Amino acid sequence: MVLIAGPCVIESEELCFGVASSLKKTCTRLGISFVFKASYDKANRTSAKSFRGPGMDAGLQILAKVREKFEVPVLTDVHSENQTARAAEVVDILQIPAFLCRQSDLVAAAVQTGKIVNLKKGQFLSPPEMGQVVDKAKQAGGKRLLVTERGTTFGYNNLVADMRSMPIMRAFGLPVIFDATHSVQLPGGGGDKSSGQRQFAPVLARAALAAGADGIFLETHPQPERALSDGPNMIPLDEIADVLSSLIKVYTAVR
Numbered sequence: 001m002v003l004i005a006g007p008c009v010i011e012s013e014e015l016c017f018g019v020a021s022s023l024k025k026t027c028t029r030l031g032i033s034f035v036f037k038a039s040y041d042k043a044n045r046t047s048a049k050s051f052r053g054p055g056m057d058a059g060l061q062i063l064a065k066v067r068e069k070f071e072v073p074v075l076t077d078v079h080s081e082n083q084t085a086r087a088a089e090v091v092d093i094l095q096i097p098a099f100l101c102r103q104s105d106l107v108a109a110a111v112q113t114g115k116i117v118n119l120k121k122g123q124f125l126s127p128p129e130m131g132q133v134v135d136k137a138k139q140a141g142g143k144r145l146l147v148t149e150r151g152t153t154f155g156y157n158n159l160v161a162d163m164r165s166m167p168i169m170r171a172f173g174l175p176v177i178f179d180a181t182h183s184v185q186l187p188g189g190g191g192d193k194s195s196g197q198r199q200f201a202p203v204l205a206r207a208a209l210a211a212g213a214d215g216i217f218l219e220t221h222p223q224p225e226r227a228l229s230d231g232p233n234m235i236p237l238d239e240i241a242d243v244l245s246s247l248i249k250v251y252t253a254v255r
Helices: 012-031 056-070 079-090 104-111 130-138 165-170 199-212 237-254
Strands: 002-006 031-036 074-077 093-096 117-119 147-151 176-179 214-219
Touching: 002 012, 012 031, 012 056, 012 093, 012 214, 012 237, 031 056, 056 074, 056 079, 079 093, 079 104, 079 117, 093 104, 104 117, 104 130, 117 130, 130 147, 147 165, 165 176, 176 199, 199 214, 214 237
Parallel strands: 002 031, 002 214, 031 074, 074 093, 093 117, 117 147, 147 176, 176 214
Antiparallel strands: none
């Protein structure tokens, strides 16, 4: 089982080190392949007042330190073609954000770096439609691809996770990851920010693994209520070990 996890946004080097250390220890004990994730810039915040991150240069420096210190692969998202080459110098996996998954030039630039690229399914797309995104990536030369389910828009300020998505997208011939914490997000549900229902993230993660997902994407923070982005849907760091213990049982039983 693969786990892609970390804080939503880089708040500080100290936060990233603490989360990476804790997750690596737990994943090593449970036999889970761990990829650390964090964003140097949250370019799609609800409000202009919201914290976006330290920026590309400072953020990539912190991610490079995490990669070296903890000897784990690192993932971050990119938002424009001119960010891809620079980010690829530091991280192992480039992520195409869900809102940008249909940006053909961005997808092409990411795969042409030669890095693994994680294609997140847009909230506005059905699972079969992601096949067109995958085709774009392959036609641009992409050979190492992941595809991630993160919920689908379901009325105002709500998302629904369709478990049919796992077998549908596995038919593309790629590993499928389930984003448990963004799937319980309530976009714009806090007025000038998103809200969320973190209590359902482990439930959906177990269901996704039972439906055939190859791994889980989730965000965590030592104090989600004080997090600078996506706090309401992040799982507290001190609960992660129990959550992962239940997930690995489901994954092992299914496989």
